[in-house]
Amino acid sequence: MSKSVETEIKQQYSKYFVSSDWHIFKSTAEYYLETAAKILKQDIKYGRESPIEIARAS
Numbered sequence: 001m002s003k004s005v006e007t008e009i010k011q012q013y014s015k016y017f018v019s020s021d022w023h024i025f026k027s028t029a030e031y032y033l034e035t036a037a038k039i040l041k042q043d044i045k046y047g048r049e050s051p052i053e054i055a056r057a058s
Contacts, residue, residue, distance in 0.1 A: 003011075010022065017025060 006026075013022075013025065
């Protein structure tokens with residue numbers, strides 16, 4: 001039987017965290033996953049050059 005993703009992650013990080021830390025870790029991970037899933041292309045910063053200038057220089 002295969003492990004769930006949550007069970008596998010708990011086992012990987014069990015040597016770094018105590019069980020009371022798991023809820024905070026999971027909440028933080030879910031927040032960042034949700035944020036990454038909703039990010040828009042216009043939110044990504046390219047620095048001083050525009051994406052068009054970067055493409056032309058390639």
